[in-house]
Amino acid sequence: MGKGVIGFINYWYFRYLLVTELYMVEKWERVMFHIVILLLLSLLSLFNTTVILGLVSWVTQMIFFQSSFPETAPSQAIHGEL
Amino acid sequence: MQGCLTVSRESQSTNKKFAFVKCGRMRPQILSIEARMEEGAGDAVTELLSGVDFENTKHQKVISNGYGPYSGGYANGYTCINKRNGYRGSEQNGHVLASSDEECTAKNMKGPIKNGYVKTTLKEPLKTRILKESFEPPTLLTAALTHISFYILMFLGYLSQALFPPKIVKEKNRDGYLPLFDRFASFYSRYVYRRIRDCWNYPICSVPGNEVVLKDRVTNDNGWTFEFTGSKTKCLNLASYNYLGFAENSGPCAEFAIDAIYKYGVTTGGTRQQYGTCDLHVELEKLTAEFLGVEDAITFGMGFATNALNIPTLLSPGCLVISDEKNHASLILGIRLPGATVKVFKHNDVKHLEQILRESIYKGQPSQEGYKPWKKILIVVEGVYSMEGTIVRLPEIIALKKKYKAYLYLDEAHSIGAMGKHGRGIVDYFGCDPKDIDILMGTFTKSFGSAGGYIAGTKELIDFLRKNSFASKYAWAMAPPVAAQIIAVLKILMGRDGTNEGQKRIETLARNTRYFRRRIEQMGIIIHGNEDSPVVPILVYLYSKIAAMVRTLIKEKIATVGVGYPATPLMEGRIRICLSAAHTKEQLDYALAVIEKVADEIGLKYSRKPIDPTPIDYDKIKVYVD
Known part of the structure; x- marks a missing residue:
């Protein structure tokens, strides 16, 4: 199953390729698929950190600090509170 | 009670007289x-x-x-x-x-x-x-991952096809014409099958006995073309349907076949109905009928055609065919040709078969005017299913057939020689009476190490086929050396050569089968089928795993066959191993050790069944003991 850290990583990368059927496709397809997946994941995390997190902090402020309702916009609230 | 419900529904229809009569x-x-x-x-x-x-x-x-x-x-x-x-x-x-x-x-x-x-x-x-x-079905997680990865593969395939269209002649939409090729089939063969094409169609350059010599080849353009390197690899052969190990280039069978070439030539140069029949054919048919315990038999030079061309002779529109869903392509082709109504029952599900029989007998032929009974009802099953490794439930089906007065067509392509105490196929395995089966079909391609097929049954049936079958009218007669090989094998199996070689081979195959299957089950790998069937499908599910496994096994000098769509359902790729009487215990042990290693490496131990850890003693396995 491979020796050392490099071997371990290589082996599990091979297993990952097997279960995603990327083992049998050509190299450019594999690379492109990984780029697309990474792109999708980074877009998702960007969306999470900006929109979702902003909304969550805005809603928590609304619930717990109703007396002091934030005057600033949600995006600024992130920088202010977190 | 589906039947009664139908009656009450139809009695409300306008055709009251008919409904009344029918009721x-x-x-x-x-x-x-x-x-x-x-x-x-x-x-x-x-x-x-x-x-x-x-x-x-x-x-x-x-x-x-x-x-x-x-x-x-x-x-x-x-x-x-x-x-x-x-x-x-x-x-x-x-x-x-x-x-x-x-x-x-x-x-x-x-x-x-x-x-x-x-x-x-x-x-x-x-x-x-x-x-x-x-x-054993896969776990939900395995099934879900298999689906997702299949979509990835399809997506990449279609993308690749769109970006780099293959340099081939394209079929344009011609007015008034249907396309010649199925679009999905051509896509599938170019963008799924082509990627791992090196695992199939290996050219071989030796007798495919217990070992086989493969001709090495390489591809530099991802499977579009191949080049021979000139080297050869000798592999343990787990891929051939050589059940009894009669694929040999020496020994009594081979010598008898060679003698037949000197005596009769390589062909008789005609169809059976013209001048193609020689005394070898007559002897072969007699021996086959005797071996199977029926009145008469007819042989053909091609196994596929035996099914595809003889079933149409027996059926006509107005007949009903009830076919198992896992039946071989030759049977399906033969069933479709005569234009009979076809109904399919779930694989080996006798209850479903009976339900279909009842319903269709009750409703009769689909027609506008009144109740019209079926001309004939034919149940078509196989003995051993080559992709599943299952065995037909023959006694139950015979009982059903008798109860509903249907005919039974049993395809013993994989079971003749390989199953039963005397090698007489599934009929022998269950100890049934061969006369209960109307049409016994089988091939000589597998256990007999030869080619061709036979149909056996009553004298009337065989005479009818001799006269009317397309394969007997138009196909050339079996080549004499091919017929001679079968005769020699039949004689060995029937013990006419004065030794117990045939019996020994049958027992070795049964022992090898049980040993191999039990050992594989102990490893925690999912295999399908009956414990006595020499076909062992190892479930790997994914295309990549088929390819990885076949490639690794060839590196370790073991030749196997990967099977994927269209021979199996889309998500159920498998490695099919065919055992043989020619394999020794040492060879099987080597194969098992390698398979265990590969299974660990690529993750095949899907099974969730409890494992019995008792070591299996090859010599103590009981076979064919009542």
Whole structure:
């Protein structure tokens, strides 16, 4: 199953390729698929950190600090509170 | 009661006279079946039909582990099958009207008209055979991952096709013409199959006995083209249908075949009906019929054509064919050609078969004017299913066939020679009477190490086929050396050569099969099928795993066959291993060690079944002991 850290990583990368059927496709397809997946994941995390997190902090402020309702916009609230 | 519901629905229709007649005629019959099933005659039938859960333990010992054969979970179906053919029945059988009309039957196949049931009483004690079949379904996670990865593969394939269209002639939409090629099929072969094409179609350059020599090749353009390197690899052969190990280039069979070339030449140069018949053919047919225990047999030079060209001879529009869903392509082609109505029952599911039989007999032919019975009903099954490794439930199907007066077509392509105490196929395995099966078909391609196929049955049936079959009219007769090889093998199997070589081979195959299957199950790998079937499909599910496994095994000098769509369902890729009497225990042990290593490496141990860790002693495995 491979020796050392490099071997371990290589082996599990091979297993990952097997279960995603990327083992049998050509190299450019594999690379492109990984780029697309990474792109999708980074877009998702960007969306999470900006929109979702902003909304969550805005809603928590609304619930717990109703007396002091934030005057600033949600995006600024992130920088202010977190 | 589907049948009665249909009656009441139709009696409301405008054609009241018909409905009345139909009610009057049919309802008592259906009820009488029900009544019979519940009372006396049903005694044996319900035993036969209900699979695991029957309670009549008077004659039988039921071993059940709590899982039905197909009841989900890891079904490990221990099923008792009644070895006695047929069952008690009353002669008041209403099915004559509904099943096969005498006129047509008499015209086409005079033989088994009177194959209705006979009043018999229980004379001999009932024997049982325990069928141990396993069908472990994948876990939900495996199934979900397989689906997702399949979509990834399809997405990349279509993208690749769109970005880099293949340099081939394209078929434009021509007005008034249907496209010649199926679009998905051509996409699939270019963008799924092509990627791992190096795992198939290996050129070989030796006899495919227990070892085979592969011609090495490389591809520099991802499977579009191949180049030979000039080197060769000798591999252990787990891929050939060489069940009894008769694929040899030396020994009595080979010598007899060579002698036949000197005496008769390589071909007789004609069809059977013209000048193609020589005394070897006559001898072969006689021997085949004797071997199988039937009246007569006819042989053909091609196994696929035996199915594809003879079934159309026996059927016509207005007949009903009930076919198993896992039947081979040759059977399916043969069934489709004559234009008969086809219904498909679930793989090896006798209850579903009976349900279809009842419904179709009750409804009759699809027609506008009144009730029209079927001309013939033919049940088409295989002995051993080559992709599943399962064995047909023959005694139950024979009982059904007798009950509903249908004909039975049994394709013994993979079972003849390989199964049964005397190598006479599934009929021998269950100890049934070969005369209960109307049409016995088989091939000489597998166990006999030769080519061609046969059909065996009553004299009338075979004479009819001799006269009318396309394969007998237009196809060239079997080559004499090919026929000679089969004759030599048949003589060995029947013990006419003065040795017990045939019996030894049959037992070795059975022992190898059980040993290999048990060892593989101990490893925690999912395999399908019956414990006695020499076809062992190892489930790997993914295309990549098929490719990775075949490639690694060839590196380790083991040749196997990967099977994917269209031979199996889309998500159920498998590695199929065919065992042979030619394999020694050492070879099997080597193969098992390598398979275990590869299974660990690429993750094949999907099984969730409890594993019995007791080591298996090859020499102590019991085969064919009653």
